[in-house]
Amino acid sequence: GNLAPAFERALDDHLFVTSSISQSGNLASHSRCGIVVLDEASTNPVILRDALDALRNDGVVVTREKASFRTRSLPGVAIVSVIKTGSDTLVLLKKHDHRPTPKVIGVNNKLEWLTEVQEVVKNGEEALLLAQNEPLSGILGLINCLRREPGGAQLRCVFIMDQGTQLRSGFDDQLQLGLSINVLKNGVWGTYRHLLFEQGGTVVRQHILGELSKDRTSFQWVEGPLTAQDPVEPGTVAVQVHCAAVNFTPRGSSTRDRLSDLGNEFSGRDPKGRRVMGIVPNGALSTLVSADSLLLWELPDAWSFEEGASVPLAYAMALYGVVHLAKASRGERILIHSGASQIGHAAIHLARHYKCDIFTTADSKRERQLIKATFPEIPDSHIGGSRDGSFETVVLRHTLGRGVDIIIDAFPDHNTSPRCLTRKGRLIKLGKRDFPDGGGLFPCQGQTFGAFSNFNGMKAVLHTLVSNALVKGMIKPYSPPDENQAVIKMGEKPIAGFPRFWCDSQMTYVIVGGLGGFGLELVDWLALKGGRKFVLVSRTGAVKGYAAFRIKLWRSYGAVVRVATDKATCREGCESLLRNAATLGPIAGIFNLASIVTDHCFEDQTEGRFLTAFSVKARITHNLDVLSRELCPSLRHFVVFSSLVCGRGNIGQAPYGMANSIAERICEARKRDGLPGLAIQWGPIGEVGTEVGKQDRGEQVLGALQQGVTSCLSCLDQFLVQSAPIVSSTIISTKCKGMVEPVNIVTAIRDILGITSLKTINEHANMAELGMDSISLVQVKQVLEREMELYLTAQEVREFTFAQLKSLVPENGTPIQNLCSEDTTTRKERRVTV
Numbered sequence: 001g002n003l004a005p006a007f008e009r010a011l012d013d014h015l016f017v018t019s020s021i022s023q024s025g026n027l028a029s030h031s032r033c034g035i036v037v038l039d040e041a042s043t044n045p046v047i048l049r050d051a052l053d054a055l056r057n058d059g060v061v062v063t064r065e066k067a068s069f070r071t072r073s074l075p076g077v078a079i080v081s082v083i084k085t086g087s088d089t090l091v092l093l094k095k096h097d098h099r100p101t102p103k104v105i106g107v108n109n110k111l112e113w114l115t116e117v118q119e120v121v122k123n124g125e126e127a128l129l130l131a132q133n134e135p136l137s138g139i140l141g142l143i144n145c146l147r148r149e150p151g152g153a154q155l156r157c158v159f160i161m162d163q164g165t166q167l168r169s170g171f172d173d174q175l176q177l178g179l180s181i182n183v184l185k186n187g188v189w190g191t192y193r194h195l196l197f198e199q200g201g202t203v204v205r206q207h208i209l210g211e212l213s214k215d216r217t218s219f220q221w222v223e224g225p226l227t228a229q230d231p232v233e234p235g236t237v238a239v240q241v242h243c244a245a246v247n248f249t250p251r252g253s254s255t256r257d258r259l260s261d262l263g264n265e266f267s268g269r270d271p272k273g274r275r276v277m278g279i280v281p282n283g284a285l286s287t288l289v290s291a292d293s294l295l296l297w298e299l300p301d302a303w304s305f306e307e308g309a310s311v312p313l314a315y316a317m318a319l320y321g322v323v324h325l326a327k328a329s330r331g332e333r334i335l336i337h338s339g340a341s342q343i344g345h346a347a348i349h350l351a352r353h354y355k356c357d358i359f360t361t362a363d364s365k366r367e368r369q370l371i372k373a374t375f376p377e378i379p380d381s382h383i384g385g386s387r388d389g390s391f392e393t394v395v396l397r398h399t400l401g402r403g404v405d406i407i408i409d410a411f412p413d414h415n416t417s418p419r420c421l422t423r424k425g426r427l428i429k430l431g432k433r434d435f436p437d438g439g440g441l442f443p444c445q446g447q448t449f450g451a452f453s454n455f456n457g458m459k460a461v462l463h464t465l466v467s468n469a470l471v472k473g474m475i476k477p478y479s480p481p482d483e484n485q486a487v488i489k490m491g492e493k494p495i496a497g498f499p500r501f502w503c504d505s506q507m508t509y510v511i512v513g514g515l516g517g518f519g520l521e522l523v524d525w526l527a528l529k530g531g532r533k534f535v536l537v538s539r540t541g542a543v544k545g546y547a548a549f550r551i552k553l554w555r556s557y558g559a560v561v562r563v564a565t566d567k568a569t570c571r572e573g574c575e576s577l578l579r580n581a582a583t584l585g586p587i588a589g590i591f592n593l594a595s596i597v598t599d600h601c602f603e604d605q606t607e608g609r610f611l612t613a614f615s616v617k618a619r620i621t622h623n624l625d626v627l628s629r630e631l632c633p634s635l636r637h638f639v640v641f642s643s644l645v646c647g648r649g650n651i652g653q654a655p656y657g658m659a660n661s662i663a664e665r666i667c668e669a670r671k672r673d674g675l676p677g678l679a680i681q682w683g684p685i686g687e688v689g690t691e692v693g694k695q696d697r698g699e700q701v702l703g704a705l706q707q708g709v710t711s712c713l714s715c716l717d718q719f720l721v722q723s724a725p726i727v728s729s730t731i732i733s734t735k736c737k738g739m740v741e742p743v744n745i746v747t748a749i750r751d752i753l754g755i756t757s758l759k760t761i762n763e764h765a766n767m768a769e770l771g772m773d774s775i776s777l778v779q780v781k782q783v784l785e786r787e788m789e790l791y792l793t794a795q796e797v798r799e800f801t802f803a804q805l806k807s808l809v810p811e812n813g814t815p816i817q818n819l820c821s822e823d824t825t826t827r828k829e830r831r832v833t834v
Contacts, residue, residue, distance in 0.1 A: 097178035124151035132160035141661025144649030202496035210285035221497035267308035277308035307477035318346035343410035499721035503531035513593030517688025574623035613655035683730035
């Protein structure tokens, strides 16, 4: 098949590449291509030679060969990689790099090399950075950042990860491949790259529950936190669910639009094997529930599990309204809105028990037919419409203007019309939307009103009401099909669901940097996942404002929250932190969110700035790694928040990139040793952190858009249940065109330079004269390339003026044309010829 779409998708997922796909059989018409894709080039030296002529110096050829292809030498090229796909073999070829071996500079985490590398970068010289006999080297994050610096594109690196391995004869062959990053790991040469994350397969667990997508349009089964062996809280019972009723929230009175929750009613067996039915606040659509014993009733012998799952909530609400609040008595007149609904159906049955004169409403022909089929004794003349208000005429006509004694309304947005009530009538509001948080009262002079409210305070009353009604035979299962409910059988066969992360309420979670913006959101998410014991590590320990509010809130939920000031950058402080945290309970999770970013071009970086970045990220991670192996035998999660700066590189952040790279190597080492270890390369995060507001100023970071905290936590849920030691989450800006407003180029560059208004400057002064430093130079250069495809050298950017910029864009500041020359375009585009 055609490989062009696959290559286009792959390149589209790269932050720094804008792809231009050209499908042509005439290679002579192309030049300076990044990638050329061929079929069976190994057997056609002429085509291969033409392809090499069409490449630029760092370009590659991908040839699709037969499955039987055997690696052999090909003229003029080096074989970089061979991948078997089953039906084909993909071979990656690169021109031989005949350049002499560049200057080799040894790089370690002790920074003796810093001055020498700065000189090389400053002069734009070729050099090879070499790390060996240091498996936890941060060279990968360093080289990624350095290659983004002016003059750093000529740097390459070799990372010998195998302990005790020295350079040998195969090294020269590897350099001839011309790769920027060369890694020797487990005796095999390779490199690091980003692959698309795929959600793992499903698992079978004791607790599988239903989950809706964020937009509530799709459904899936996911792993839940419970097991039948878990100790239950006092007053609760673990029930193996056989059937669950999923209710739908209607808009108006009867239209099914979406799932309101994933079930409040269920039936199943308790630990003693008894058939039971019950109510939970949510999550009944599950294989296992922890049910309140006051909201659990034994299932009558004559009822099936399906019938039992459709009864509890509707009858609990109807009993509360008709019996407890309205105190219905024999012979009273009663108006029950939406008689075809579950609550309406239950209320009518109860009214029949009290020999009431019943009026009801229906808003469709189907509802009217359903009421007549179920309750034939209700005459047509006693059925009105709720939406059109005709029920008021029906009631007043047949009661000679006196009205009814009781109105039961299951839907809060109905027109209940208190005018239909007698002088001492009772209006009862029973809405699904009032469960469990309560509902409002609708005052009207001279009458009594009540509502289904304060669910927790009513449990004992509801238990008694339903129990008595079952004994008296007042409850009848809802038999007609209800378009607003589905009863789902859970016990027929094992259900598989996608893995999900859950906390253990008896174990402790340590969060370094827990009082920061993302840290507070993480703790809140862990609490929602069941965590109840937290140690938040902060350098100052000051808890004020929003942080104090959140901690108070978590404690009100029953969580134990400690704020620790132990200095985790030293071994003694880190040991004290872990030992004190373990007094709350065994430590299940360690999260290191701490970081310090020092933005300076590499030529201005100092050893002190590197050490500052190392101390917060690398040293804390190292101490936590070493000591947790001894002090945390029950540890399940060891998580370090890394950065896309490490995986992709960024100007001015070499210390930060290197520090995160060290932390990533620690997580890899832990995985190799059979211990938990996970590093997450986050892109720019919105709402919290240092990147807030940058996107509004046109400062996209690393070619990526800001990712919301909710999105980050959703990704974290999946990352914590997979096996890779390093993962990444990024929203690529090119994927989101049309989702954001066009960037005003003039305003964006003005803000980068810190200029409040162009009226205060000379627009003909160049950028250097306006105070541009090395960091803002690169930021301006990136904006011009990204938004205008205008490619300038560093010196040209310094000499650029706002007057020139304004002449290239319309008054609104949005670019209107591609101004780059043919020669500079190829620096940005990756052209693919198939």
